[in-house]
Amino acid sequence: MRELTIKDAINEALHQAMEADPDVILMGEDIAGGGGRDEHPGAMDAWGGPFGVTQGLATRFGRDRVMDTTIAEAGFFGAAVGAAMTGLRPVVELMYVDFAGVAYDQLLNQAAKVRYMFGGKQRVPMVVRTVVGAGFRAGAEHSQTLYSLFTHVPGLKTVAPSSAADAKGLLLTAIQDDDPVVFFEHKRLYMTKEHVPEEAVPIPFGKAKIVRAGKDLTIVAIQRAVQFAQEAAEALAVLGIDVEIIDPRTYSPLDESAILTSVAKTGHVLIVDESYPRCGLATDIAALIADQGFDSLKGPVKRLTAPHTPVPFSPPLEDAYLPLAPKIVAAARALLRA
Amino acid sequence: MHAEPVPPATDLVIPPPETLLAMYETMLTMRRFDERVRDLTAAKSIPGYTHTYFGSEAIGAGVMAALAPTDWIASTYRCHGHAIAKGVALDAMAGEIYGRVTGTAKGKGGSMHVSDFDVGMLGAFGIVAAGIPVALGAALTAKRKGTGQVAVAFFGDGAVHQGVFHEGAGLAKLWNAPVILLCENNQYAEATAIEYHLNTETIADMACAYAMPAERADGMDVVSAYTAAKRAVERARSGGGPTLLELVSYRFSGQYEGDAQAYQPPEEMARWRERDPLVTFERLAPERGVSHDAIEVVAGRVDAAISAAFEAAERAPFPDPESLYDDVYVSYP
Ligand SMILES: Cc1ncc(C[n+]2csc(CCOP(=O)(O)OP(=O)(O)O)c2C)c(N)n1
Numbered sequence: 001m002r003e004l005t006i007k008d009a010i011n012e013a014l015h016q017a018m019e020a021d022p023d024v025i026l027m028g029e030d031i032a033g034g035g036g037r038d039e040h041p042g043a044m045d046a047w048g049g050p051f052g053v054t055q056g057l058a059t060r061f062g063r064d065r066v067m068d069t070t071i072a073e074a075g076f077f078g079a080a081v082g083a084a085m086t087g088l089r090p091v092v093e094l095m096y097v098d099f100a101g102v103a104y105d106q107l108l109n110q111a112a113k114v115r116y117m118f119g120g121k122q123r124v125p126m127v128v129r130t131v132v133g134a135g136f137r138a139g140a141e142h143s144q145t146l147y148s149l150f151t152h153v154p155g156l157k158t159v160a161p162s163s164a165a166d167a168k169g170l171l172l173t174a175i176q177d178d179d180p181v182v183f184f185e186h187k188r189l190y191m192t193k194e195h196v197p198e199e200a201v202p203i204p205f206g207k208a209k210i211v212r213a214g215k216d217l218t219i220v221a222i223q224r225a226v227q228f229a230q231e232a233a234e235a236l237a238v239l240g241i242d243v244e245i246i247d248p249r250t251y252s253p254l255d256e257s258a259i260l261t262s263v264a265k266t267g268h269v270l271i272v273d274e275s276y277p278r279c280g281l282a283t284d285i286a287a288l289i290a291d292q293g294f295d296s297l298k299g300p301v302k303r304l305t306a307p308h309t310p311v312p313f314s315p316p317l318e319d320a321y322l323p324l325a326p327k328i329v330a331a332a333r334a335l336l337r338a
Numbered sequence: 339m340h341a342e343p344v345p346p347a348t349d350l351v352i353p354p355p356e357t358l359l360a361m362y363e364t365m366l367t368m369r370r371f372d373e374r375v376r377d378l379t380a381a382k383s384i385p386g387y388t389h390t391y392f393g394s395e396a397i398g399a400g401v402m403a404a405l406a407p408t409d410w411i412a413s414t415y416r417c418h419g420h421a422i423a424k425g426v427a428l429d430a431m432a433g434e435i436y437g438r439v440t441g442t443a444k445g446k447g448g449s450m451h452v453s454d455f456d457v458g459m460l461g462a463f464g465i466v467a468a469g470i471p472v473a474l475g476a477a478l479t480a481k482r483k484g485t486g487q488v489a490v491a492f493f494g495d496g497a498v499h500q501g502v503f504h505e506g507a508g509l510a511k512l513w514n515a516p517v518i519l520l521c522e523n524n525q526y527a528e529a530t531a532i533e534y535h536l537n538t539e540t541i542a543d544m545a546c547a548y549a550m551p552a553e554r555a556d557g558m559d560v561v562s563a564y565t566a567a568k569r570a571v572e573r574a575r576s577g578g579g580p581t582l583l584e585l586v587s588y589r590f591s592g593q594y595e596g597d598a599q600a601y602q603p604p605e606e607m608a609r610w611r612e613r614d615p616l617v618t619f620e621r622l623a624p625e626r627g628v629s630h631d632a633i634e635v636v637a638g639r640v641d642a643a644i645s646a647a648f649e650a651a652e653r654a655p656f657p658d659p660e661s662l663y664d665d666v667y668v669s670y671p
């Protein structure tokens with residue numbers, strides 16, 4: 001069975017979506033690269049974004065559909081809103097989620113509100129693909145996740161795959177979806193491989209994945225934390241603790257029942273997210289469980305997140321920053337007094 | 339043609355030989371420093387992303403020579419050259435790039451975020467164009483407090499498409515602020531060549547929307563950069579308000595260290611190499627009163643200083659993991 005990395009799975013989903021629907025266009029900074037140098041061998045598709053995710057698309061579909069923009073996020077995000085309202089399906093790239101600040105208004109106040117504010121008469125079928133995550137020694141302005149900044153806003157859908165098959169299936173859904181979707185790609189997961197179906201099979205939003213079934217403890221893991229939780233689960237298994245890992249995959253909509261069902265089974269829950277703790281996803285999910293799953297709890301709802309600090313550069317600091325497996329193991333043992 | 343080098347100006351202000359030699363020392367220090375950064379990045383001895391300044395050394399050295407030590411600058415992720423010219427200690431810079439406790443930010447910032455308030459370096463910002471309004475704010479402080487300081491915002495050719503460039507330029511002119519918007523036009527924004535993204539003939543042309551004085555000058559000759567910057571600094575200091583300065587250079591490196599540069603034609607690179615700022619300086623040195631012996635002496639001194647800085651950084655300890663929690667707020671009860 002063929003395996004693909006997340007990076008290649010995303011690239012394949014984009015190829016298939018563009019093949020299937022001529023209204024799908026891409027916009028972003030150097031998503032092809034080499035602009036102004038098309039006559040020079042090697043210039044076309046020289047980049048494909050900083051991680052090469054969109055490589056080959058300009059060569060295949062041309063620069064009219066794979067548009068390198070200037071460094072004008074507010075401009076091309078807003079253009080995507082208007083294009084989406086009038087018949088195109090733009091997929092725009094925000095190179096790093098940290099740059100959200102300069103583009104945010106078009107998402108927060110235009111993309112997210114057009115449908116409601118105009119009485120349900122409009123739709124904004126656009127996708128924002130963006131890169132998140134620490135662990136790259138990229139410092140405070142290139143390492144954030146900021147899931148909650150988008151999940152907080154009614155009208156936006158948010159998606160964060162942790163595996164290659166999910167990345168492909170969820171991106172296909174995002175592009176077909178008639179609402180604005182923010183699609184998070186974790187820079188430390190791009191090279192993660194697994195079997196990915198060749199056909200274009202969309203994966204529905206709002207369906208969590210049980211990454212590992214277990215009976216003693218539920219770990220709700222946010223994107224890269226799925227990887228950390230899997231490592232921790234191996235270590236905990238040796239200690240006789242049987243962990244269930246839930247990957248919500250989409251945060252808006254959120255599969256509340258999958259989380260509550262798991263907690264009802266295990267009675268113990270740990271939510272792991274590398275984001276800032278305040279008003280974050282882990283806090284949001286903890287509140288859901290406290291609200292609706294209280295009766296099944298045999299202990300506190302525990303969150304394990306990054307500290308309330310920006311992402312530090314220095315390797316030992318960044319390692320201390322992340323909720324890596326040993327911290328998960330310690331938190332799980334404390335929860336279960338094991 | 340925007341992608342062509344700018345010919346040297348005819349009204350150059352040629353500083354005395356000792357000043358010229360100091361400019362050369364600054365440029366060579368930038369070059370040697372970033373050569374280390376390049377090699378150490380390739381060897382994976384330095385963590386994270388690094389951006390080198392190869393090709394624009396004359397800009398940083400020329401502009402900073404026109405500033406007083408108390409003037410402010412705001413920089414970008416491509417900050418090493420600016421920091422060196424403004425006088426940030428090499429040990430502290432190397433320490434930061436290595437993520438050590440001896441760094442300018444005690445290892446919290448990294449290569450993209452060198453800063454030093456004591457020498458007028460407001461900091462280096464990783465968000466394109468973010469430093470423009472920040473420098474404007476420093477100019478506002480200087481104006482309000484009557485300090486006579488000038489602030490310079492460094493940014494690239496790609497940055498002129500960001501909203502804050504336009505918002506900052508508009509406010510700067512309205513406020514008659516002592517700020518210089520200093521565009522280093524190195525022909526590329528990442529992998530995008532300037533002719534692909536610029537609507538106007540030149541970046542200096544964009545100033546007309548704000549009725550701001552503008553100048554375009556050769557950024558490969560330190561004296562040209564110095565002359566243009568000196569005029570802008572004098573204007574700002576004497577109450578004449580902001581200037582948009584476009585200094586034209588070439589990015590010999592990729593966008594970041596490790597970029598394959600497939601989009602940069604070798605003939606183009608070769609053409610600009612002939613105008614390399616260090617080569618240009620050495621060629622013009624005799625007619626400007628600087629001897630080759632003097633240059634040799636400087637070169638020896640620079641090599642020793644760079645080696646010492648990087649060796650010290652390699653030996654320096656990493657920060658204590660507990661320091662992760664420090665410096666988020668000034669106070670937080
Ligand atoms: C708002 C924002 N968008 C995109 C980026 C990613 N990015 C970093 S450098 C760069 C190109 C900047 O080019 P230019 O302004 O010419 O500066 P140079 O790198 O040539 O010095 C881009 C797009 C960013 N840092 N910030």
Ligand SMILES: [Mg+2]
Pocket residue numbers: 494495496522523524525526527528
């Ligand atoms: Mg540039």
